[in-house]
Amino acid sequence: xxxxxxxxxxxxxxxxxxxxxxxxxxxxxxxxxxxxxxxxxxxxxxxxxxxxxxxxxxxxxxxxxxxxxxxxxxxxxxxxxxxxxxxxxxxxxxxxxxxxxxxxxxxxxxxxxxxxxxxxxxxxxxxxxxxxxxxxxxxxxxxxxxxxxxxxxxxxxxxxxxxxxxxxxxxxxxxxxxxxxxxxxxxxxxxxxxxxxxxxxxxxxxxxxxxxxxxxxxxxxxxxxxxxxxxxxxxxxxxxxxxxxxxxxxxxxxxxxxxxxxxxxxxxxxxxxxxxxxxxxxxxxxxxxxxxxxxxxxxxxxxxxxxxxxxxxxxxxxxxxxxxxxxxxxxxxxxxxxxxxxxxxxxxxxxxxxxxxxxxxxxxxxxxxxxxxxxxxxxxxxxxxxxxxxxxxxxxxxxxxxxxxxxxxxxxxxxxxxxxxxxxxxxxxxxxxxxxxxxxxxxxxxxxxxxxxx
Amino acid sequence: xxxxxxxxxxxxxxxxxxxxxxxxxxxxxxxxxxxxxxxxxxxxxxxxxxxxxxxxxxxxxxxxxxxxxxxxxxxxxxxxxxxxxxxxxxxxxxxxxxxxxxxxxxxxxxxxxxxxxxxxxxxxxxxxxxxxxxxxxxxxxxxxxxxxxxxxxxxxxxxxxxxxxxxxxxxxxxxxxxxxxxxxxxxxxxxxxxxxxxxxxxxxxxxxxxxxxxxxxxxxxxxxxxxxxxxxxxxxxxxxxxxxxxxxxxxxxxxxxxxxxxxxxxxxxxxxxxxxxxxxxxxxxxxxxxxxxxxxxxxxxxxxxxxxxxxxxxxxxxxxxxxxxxxxxxxxxxxxxxxxxxxxxxxxxxxxxxxxxxxxxxxxxxxxxxxxxxxxxxxxxxxxxxxxxxxxxxxxxxxxxxxxxxxxxxxxxxxxxxxxxxxxxxxxxxxxxxxxxxxxxxxxxxxxxxxxxx
Numbered sequence: 001x002x003x004x005x006x007x008x009x010x011x012x013x014x015x016x017x018x019x020x021x022x023x024x025x026x027x028x029x030x031x032x033x034x035x036x037x038x039x040x041x042x043x044x045x046x047x048x049x050x051x052x053x054x055x056x057x058x059x060x061x062x063x064x065x066x067x068x069x070x071x072x073x074x075x076x077x078x079x080x081x082x083x084x085x086x087x088x089x090x091x092x093x094x095x096x097x098x099x100x101x102x103x104x105x106x107x108x109x110x111x112x113x114x115x116x117x118x119x120x121x122x123x124x125x126x127x128x129x130x131x132x133x134x135x136x137x138x139x140x141x142x143x144x145x146x147x148x149x150x151x152x153x154x155x156x157x158x159x160x161x162x163x164x165x166x167x168x169x170x171x172x173x174x175x176x177x178x179x180x181x182x183x184x185x186x187x188x189x190x191x192x193x194x195x196x197x198x199x200x201x202x203x204x205x206x207x208x209x210x211x212x213x214x215x216x217x218x219x220x221x222x223x224x225x226x227x228x229x230x231x232x233x234x235x236x237x238x239x240x241x242x243x244x245x246x247x248x249x250x251x252x253x254x255x256x257x258x259x260x261x262x263x264x265x266x267x268x269x270x271x272x273x274x275x276x277x278x279x280x281x282x283x284x285x286x287x288x289x290x291x292x293x294x295x296x297x298x299x300x301x302x303x304x305x306x307x308x309x310x311x312x313x314x315x316x317x318x319x320x321x322x323x324x325x326x327x328x329x330x331x332x333x334x335x336x337x338x339x340x341x342x343x344x345x346x347x348x349x350x351x352x353x354x355x356x357x358x359x360x361x362x363x364x365x366x367x368x369x370x371x372x373x374x375x376x377x378x379x380x381x382x383x384x385x386x387x388x389x390x391x392x393x394x395x396x397x398x399x400x401x402x403x404x405x406x407x408x409x410x411x412x413x414x415x416x417x418x419x420x421x422x423x424x425x426x427x428x429x430x431x432x433x434x435x436x437x438x439x440x441x442x443x444x445x446x447x448x449x450x451x452x453x454x
Numbered sequence: 455x456x457x458x459x460x461x462x463x464x465x466x467x468x469x470x471x472x473x474x475x476x477x478x479x480x481x482x483x484x485x486x487x488x489x490x491x492x493x494x495x496x497x498x499x500x501x502x503x504x505x506x507x508x509x510x511x512x513x514x515x516x517x518x519x520x521x522x523x524x525x526x527x528x529x530x531x532x533x534x535x536x537x538x539x540x541x542x543x544x545x546x547x548x549x550x551x552x553x554x555x556x557x558x559x560x561x562x563x564x565x566x567x568x569x570x571x572x573x574x575x576x577x578x579x580x581x582x583x584x585x586x587x588x589x590x591x592x593x594x595x596x597x598x599x600x601x602x603x604x605x606x607x608x609x610x611x612x613x614x615x616x617x618x619x620x621x622x623x624x625x626x627x628x629x630x631x632x633x634x635x636x637x638x639x640x641x642x643x644x645x646x647x648x649x650x651x652x653x654x655x656x657x658x659x660x661x662x663x664x665x666x667x668x669x670x671x672x673x674x675x676x677x678x679x680x681x682x683x684x685x686x687x688x689x690x691x692x693x694x695x696x697x698x699x700x701x702x703x704x705x706x707x708x709x710x711x712x713x714x715x716x717x718x719x720x721x722x723x724x725x726x727x728x729x730x731x732x733x734x735x736x737x738x739x740x741x742x743x744x745x746x747x748x749x750x751x752x753x754x755x756x757x758x759x760x761x762x763x764x765x766x767x768x769x770x771x772x773x774x775x776x777x778x779x780x781x782x783x784x785x786x787x788x789x790x791x792x793x794x795x796x797x798x799x800x801x802x803x804x805x806x807x808x809x810x811x812x813x814x815x816x817x818x819x820x821x822x823x824x825x826x827x828x829x830x831x832x833x834x835x836x837x838x839x840x841x842x843x844x845x846x847x848x849x850x851x852x853x854x855x856x857x858x859x860x861x862x863x864x865x866x867x868x869x870x871x872x873x874x875x876x877x878x879x880x881x882x883x884x885x886x887x888x889x890x891x892x893x894x895x896x897x898x899x900x901x902x903x904x905x906x907x908x
Contacts, residue, residue, distance in 0.1 A: 015498075017494035038822075038848065040867075041471060042471060045462055049461065075540045159835070280835065393489055396617075
């Protein structure tokens with residue numbers, strides 16, 4: 001075997017103990033809130049058949065799928081012609097039939113259809129797993145990253161939208177991240193497209209409107225103008241995108257503008273109901289009605305949600321919305337659902353930049369027993385067993401190394417207490433406890449030690 | 455988009471809420487014990503470069519790696535000749551440079567070498583992640599499954615072996631699985647090979663001895679005979695493999711047999727020390743010295759460990775050993791380590807067959823609020839907020855469905871209590887609580903409800 005200088009594929013990451021503790025803080029907070037609101041976990045395989053994945057994320061998404069080479073004679077379905085002409089597209093279909101999941105939404109839709117007879121609807125599920133995208137890696141964008149998805153599927157009730165706002169609010173409140181929750185409704189945007197006679201170009205419109213955060217209102221208007229929308233309609237769009245006021249003002253304004261579009265009025269009704277319910281509940285976050293929020297994904301059909309940090313400009317840290325027919329492509333029609341996805345990596349960055357990570361003591365022993373030699377280690381093993389039996393996380397240094405080295409180990413690992421048990425301690429049945437932080441030492445019995453550490 | 459009948463790749467699995475709860479019981483038990491003994495978590499990417507993976511698992515293992523098709527022009531390094539001749543081996547190397555991890559051991563070795571300057575040795579780490587193998591799927595063998603690895607690396611101390619036995623013991627004690635821990639030492643086997651003049655065929659010998667559980671002593675002896683080992687040596691091997699008695703008897707016996715092999719005597723010394731230490735400690739499991747235990751993997755160099763259930767015959771549910779040079783292949787020499795891996799899927803089967811899964815209440819709401827209509831749901835949302843603020847997991851049925859349907863939902867989801875809040879309850883400020891198990895109903899105030907559910 002040759003010596004290989006070790007490295008990992010670009011866009012992927014190792015997580016060491018400290019990062020793991022911080023990430024677990026995020027995941028366990030999210031998980032606890034999901035459970036509290038009655039959501040249950042599922043997991044799906046890392047690999048899905050390509051027929052499940054292809055065509056669900058647009059042409060661009062298809063290109064970003066990681067495909068898995070078929071086992072054995074992977075060329076068995078490849079034609080001589082395609083091989084000779086190096087026809088990438090048909091060849092890639094011939095030599096791969098599985099891919100790594102690209103998100104958790106499509107596998108969830110597949111899961112719901114496949115297991116529809118075992119599921120009690122409405123199905124409230126969450127899923128926290130990595131996804132893979134062959135994107136060009138850059139700061140904050142990875143080829144392997146975790147998504148935390150929570151959805152209710154099988155109900156059209158707006159209570160689910162309200163509940164998801166509460167879930168988002170509680171997650172970020174627990175994480176001590178101040179947030180703004182932006183909401184809009186694709187029906188409102190549809191209505192707007194309808195009243196300006198542009199229903200057919202709804203998708204183009206939303207793609208442009210979606211850029212407003214990045215490029216600003218003026219450039220959005222320029223791009224809309226390039227679509228050759230009549231000036232009076234352009235003015236109407238601008239008035240919606242720039243309207244300022246509270247949710248109630250906006251809803252009133254939209255009621256007038258969208259008069260004549262039944263889908264638009266339906267969107268206004270939905271938003272009215274959601275804001276009415278929210279008004280009565282304690283919500284820490286600022287919830288705003290952002291009529292310029294569009295969200296790119298075409299499967300959204302109702303309320304759309306996006307969350308940003310108030311303190312760190314890093315883009316959306318959570319987002320989602322209602323979809324009326326996610327499972328249709330797998331043969332199960334008319335199942336409406338709504339869900340949001342928490343972006344663990346960006347949340348990590350926000351907590352890091354705002355210094356919100358707690359001390360993750362959980363992952364560190366409370367005590368290191370120093371190893372002075374063979375007789376001492378044998379004696380210490382018994383002590384250690386008592387300490388662990390009391391539920392205290394503890395360890396012994398495995399080698400008879402110099403005291404200095406053993407203390408350096410405790411230091412590096414952030415172990416707060418060190419027990420010194422040498423010949424005299426053994427004789428007296430005592431333990432010398434050293435506090436690593438202050439350097440202070442105390443002599444105590446095992447019982448006193450257990451009490452002290454409890 | 456065409457309708458696809460949804461399915462998942464063979465050998466992979468979906469996990470629904472109930473299985474997730476049970477699996478989490480296993481993982482969280484293992485994780486808690488790992489933490490208690492001072493081990494810290496790491497995670498590595500699902501994909502590793504093929505240069506990290508290839509050549510580490512033998513030719514058979516190389517074939518079982520899932521390879522990931524390169525992005526973009528994946529044929530750019532493929533030669534016309536190889537394409538024309540369909541040369542699978544060079545082509546697969548040309549079109550893939552990443553693979554899915556096959557176990558957690560090689561990525562761990564790669565991690566240790568890559569991050570050696572950040573790590574404080576001895577490094578006690580654990581890792582719980584899925585691995586992928588393109589094996590033929592069969593009962594109990596999957597293409598995606600979880601491993602739970604725990605290792606100490608950077609120390610030759612036998613205290614680590616002792617500690618891992620304690621870790622194994624505590625994990626299975628907490629899981630209520632009665633186990634037998636079998637131990638042997640590769641140095642003992644090396645010594646045996648040496649005294650019969652077969653050091654060169656050590657690997658062949660261990661492969662045959664390793665089969666004893668499956669094929670029995672007689673067929674093992676036949677296979678050894680086929681290696682043309684002299685009759686007197688065959689007798690010696692048989693005497694070792696069939697010797698019965700306690701650890702001390704076996705060690706004494708081996709001391710005689712292995713006299714003259716320094717490596718063999720070293721193995722006996724190590725085992726003596728390990729059993730001495732264990733004697734003084736409380737261990738629930740039966741720990742036996744099994745001189746026929748060989749374990750297939752060639753990187754083991756010292757103690758080897760294998761765990762079986764006393765109640766379910768399913769093979770090894772945990773195993774491992776000491777390796778003296780796992781990181782050498784990545785350029786870091788002379789770093790000894792020892793570790794074991796828990797097989798979550800087999801442990802699942804054992805718990806399932808022996809009915810040892812606890813009620814996983816954690817994943818289920820304690821209370822469902824029935825939804826009687828618009829006025830009631832608005833009122834109930836406030837109640838629900840109070841209930842959740844008290845830390846109680848609860849939910850409201852999102853739709854105004856028939857009572858029967860809502861109760862069926864609570865039933866299917868195993869929600870133990872249902873709150874009925876209709877017009878009369880709203881008027882009186884009361885809640886009617888229905889126990890799903892007994893059907894009993896009680897009328898109470900919110901405060902009384904919170905006390906009842908706390």
